[in-house]
Amino acid sequence: MIQASPFEMRSERRADSARLILAGELDIATAPQVEQEVGGMISDGVRDLIVDLSDLRFIDSSGLRLLILLNDRATAEDWTFKLTRPPAASLSVFQITGADENLPFVEEPSAP
């Protein structure tokens, strides 16, 4: 048994735009849920997806692979994919791998 990671996912939807908020740990155990959720959103007509990583406490190689995969898929299927900056706790993985320079991060004013 793989221990359940503390992870939460919720989404906000406006027309064909959606924001997927990932909080906690995106890892080998939770990545499949996110993949399924995004797959559902896209087939449901979402063309503009922002994945909010501001509460992402941990990410492992499986989680990172999923973000890369989604980015590749968005390019191939012609929808837009954006990520918000992760907090310091999980930022190092993005820096170590070069993901911070390659994935489409957007700077957002922090929520009021």
Next chain:
Amino acid sequence: MDLDQARAILNYAHSAFISMDERGQIVYWNIRAEEIFGLTRAQAVGQRLADTIIPERLRDAHREGLRRFLATGEGKVLNKRLELSALRADGSEFPVELTVSALAEGGGWSFHAFVADISERQEAETERQALLDEVQRALHGSEQRLDVIVNALAEAVTIRAPDDHIIYANQAALDRLGLTSLEELRKSDPRELMGPYETTGEDGREIRMEDLPSVRLLRGEDATPLMLRSVHRESGEEEWALLKATAVRDAAGTIEAAVTIIENVTAAKRSSLRMEFLARASRVLASSLDYQQTLRNVAGLAVPQIADWCAVDLFDEAGGREPVAVAHIDPAKLEMAERLRAFEPDELDPDQGIGLVRRTGESTLYSEIPDELLVQAAIDDEHLDLLRAVGMRAVLMVPMTVRGRTIGTLSLVSAESGRSFGQSDVELAEQIAEVAALAVENARLYSERTEVARTLQNSLLPEALPDVPGWEIAALYRPAGRESEVGGDFYDFWEVAGDWLMVIGDVTGKGVAAAAVTSLVRHTAWAASDFDSAPGRILARVDAALKRRPSLSVCSALCLRVSDGRGALACGGHPLPFRLSEDGVTELGSAGTLLGAFTKVDWPEDQFQMHPGDTLVAITDGVTDTVGANDERFGVTRLQEVLSEVQNETPIVIRERLVNALEEFQVGARADDTAIVIMRFNGAPAEQGSEGRRVNANIGV
């Protein structure tokens, strides 16, 4: 023994015993007769029987009967149980039960009668009749058709009187009891009604009459509904019934009778037992991949609920038979099964028993096992004795089939329980066999897969760590939880032009797909190093190779090259290695891009110098990502702490300490693979005092 001796014994018999000669005079009168009739032997003997104990209205018939017997030898009353009225000395009448026999004695006849006073019994019966009449009146009074309705009920309904006799039974109840009329029922001893059945509760314990809800009610005890299993001792037929009892009370609240509704729940109970058994069997089968053990467990579940014996045999590829499990509730009997096995031929007979099931793939039911069948099957007398000792009543053998292939059989044997097997038992057994067959197949596939995985995994790691001059190396690879899957972590060492290259990496993903990527990474790195052994350029080649794959193939890797104490390293999205030196534990190198993933890439190469006693530790993220209590990760800080404690130890000791620390920390199963490479520099061979090297070194300089 002469007649007198017999009479002496009879004198103290429980029944009255009276003898009469052919003239009708009393010639013998025992003590019990004195009590019953109120006449002493002295008073009775010599009297005419007709005048003494026969009521006046019956005397003519008595005399006529005696006359006819003496004339023709025919006696209507002889040798049968009669119920008649008799007369006491005080002139009162009372009911008796008697049997009369005639004996030819000394040229004439004598007549002998056992007489029992049955007034108490008759009173009880009269009372029951009155009660029944009352019940029936009540039924008729409230609703004319109620009696008809009760009789038409599918459920059996009985009414039991306080003396435990059953005084009423509807048609269904009579049918259940195998009786034709109420009369017959009323005359029956209530205990005898249960006689032909082996009666047990749900827990398998015997149920006696005292346990029946109606009897309990009549005794003022609590009467919860009772689930009852009865097996007919002769036919082996099994029935499950649910008994519910209600008290009938008089105006004063005294219990007058208990009404029992008996519902035949055989079908429902069997199906729920089956579901229960199937569910438990499935759970057991799914619980472990050790199929031999699980089959033994399933066989154990089948007894004694489903059968007295349960055996599982598997066939091997060559058609041989492997007895896997045999279960009986009594362990002593298992020894018998062992002995029986010894008699079994090596080759299965395709025309009978298990061989037949194997050949046809169809279930075989022997609902009766006549002795001839045993004789036919027996090899010798000892075998026959053993077969007879088992006491088989019915045998059911069903195939265990997977994708049309019969891989084994499940055999159920009924013996001492006396139960028979019906169609529903065949269906149940077939269902179990199907689940069991699947479990065996899964287990076989799993072990094959595990074998494949192990082979594949081994092919992805060096067979043995190389002997790198001047370096002492230890490595570790631990796969995540399941051994049937190939992990994505790997490490490798190889030599290029006198330098040594080491790669440690982590392909994201698992299984055969990840193994293919791992293989690609290793081969690409080997090939690339032939042209250019600079770590950064090797990683660039690997990155390009990964990107040529049709699907996203991502890998993190650390590549380093050492030549004596000098080294160079590059990182592709991989955790940086640590150097354990006089300066403590420090990270070496700088981050580079993850391989196979991105378009903007950079693999900066860093040079470093190792001093004798310095150690390099490279890991995969399975180490730092290890999950402990409260979802905490092992992390880099803990790793550095552990390393600083052991920085002067040998690589093997460092590895042990690290593994211990991880295992102590870890909660739950490993989610990710873990790979560790530890390299300690002991100084260039020349510095170690090797003469030959020194000479070479000198010449070289």
